[in-house]
Amino acid sequence: MANMMYREAVLRTIFEEMERDENVVMLGEDIVGGMGTAGGPEAIGGIWSTSTGLFGKFGANRVIDTPISESAIIGAANGLALSGKRPIAELMFADFIGVSLDQIWNQMGKFRYMFGGKSKCPAVVRMAYGAGFNAAPQHSQSVHSLLTSMPGLKVVIPSTPADVVGLLRTAIRDDDPVMFLEHKALYATKGEVPDGDYTIPFGHARLTRAGQDVTIVTCGLMVGFCERVADKLAKEGIGCDVIDLRTTSPLDEEAILDSVEVTGRLIVVDESTPRCSIATDIVALVAEKAYSSLKAPSVMVMPPHTPVPFARELESAYLPSTDKIEAAVRKILAWR
């Protein structure tokens, strides 16, 4: 076991995978930081400190600092992946999938199907997502619901340093394209990370708290919020299952259904916008496959159907909070 920050877990895993497999390459804007300046390469070293030192170790062929060109970054990742490499592309902010969406949605996600199963595209697209920094509508979004709706893409959202390591390793070694979402507010959080060649398979949720009364399904930054609420309510004798999805595509349906069959109550907590979302998806899943277990209508704790606002008061009103989650648990328990 080693104790490290979430961002260190990202960097260490990339480093180790690049050492292990020479086909692993990384590309993105300012990932070297300082190219073409007096300070020189690595003067800064990536705005999230998730690529520090890679350039010095692996060189310019494998650590590719790109101009501001998201469409070409993801396109190049596609070309690299179709040519036998295993690219890790970084989008500085998840919001920039907007600029590169064709390469993600129409190209990357569809090659294998369109080509009749002949191709593989082992690309990872890492992106910093999420609100909480007053970064306003174009730098704060949670895009996993959108990406989950796209066939052909796998979508991964680690909530702890250990999960970063286990899931990123799986992502880099996976032969399908993987969207890897790192929450900005998690980068500086710390946790224990298992030693050795630790991997976590996709489609396996993690039960982080166990209880008999309510099932709370969540992912990413919201996992910690839900755990805090579960711990508080446990003292009152209210038991919550907290399920960290880890991957929204594939989705661990079994973990959700098994839990709801026991608790009879479903709450989904998520940071993406509510319409056509991972939350509506899970509520529908439970309505379809565990209807008879339900003791109360399911509850979604999510932002409203609006962009992420700038001002502090607005952003905190917008986001799910421990108070809102706690209220949802009390509401679902009080039903009838």
Next chain:
Amino acid sequence: MQLSRDVLLRAYRQMKVIREFEERLHTEIMTGEIAGFTHLYCGQEAVAVGVCEHLDSVDKIISTHRGHGHCIAKGCDVPTMMKEIWGSSEGTCKGKGGSMHIADLDHGMLGANGIVGGGAPIAVGAAMAAKIDGKGKVSIAFSGDGACNQGTTFEAMNMAVVTKAPCIFVFENNHYSEHTGFDYAVGTNLDIASRAEAFGMKVWRGNGVDFFSVHETMREVLEYVRAGNGPAAVEFDTERFFGHFEGDPQRYRGEGELDRIRDERDCLKIFREKVTQAKLLEGADLDAVDADVMSLIEASVEGARAAPRPTAEDVLTDVYISY
């Protein structure tokens, strides 16, 4: 062309307002009162003012993440902008957008923009509208040297040429995109203007730390574009005095670089030297403007601090006009 005393005083004042607005934000941000990402325009004032001095409120501009200077130069209300940066419900965008999204459509300011390369295509559309209206209006796309590498900027330039839209692409080359140098990220051996030229546009180049160079260059550019000759592009060589964003350690800078550019490439100093040496204005005239600007900034900050805050209900408004 000899500029009148009024024009000179107004231009100086506008540049000074931008300078002091940004200098003040730089110190205020350290106190933690201002939320979010703020990109300061200090050093580039001559470009925004030299361009916008030629425009009417019916002409459109679109800006970048580094937008405060463009907003002020295009006539946005300074105290209201300050309120926006403070996140007040009385700010330019009711606290919903903040520094990176200040917009004022009544003044033809189509918004700062958080997406690098997001602006240029929008400017082309605004230029198409101007062409349809047929009154000699133009639109201006401000872009950085980094934004010139974005596919959207390339597409916008070509489309403007093809449609003969009265769009002017103003490239502010401050030599950096975030922490990456121009020499690395812009692959041509030539400059950005040559790149624009290759799309089939007439191009100009100017000194982006000299108001007179920017102003005179833009006079020619606007004459050409307003006459119905289609789009044009201009590259201004300029300087960014602060980091990319507030909090940037700037380890990519050369030794003494910041002192040198503040010393030798400060558009306000250059302006003052030129107008006083040519006896167009007295030092005292400029000092009076300085004092006036300082009190405007002070009042703006005080106003922003005391301004009403948005409430939770405000989150839900302004998504649609009707729904």
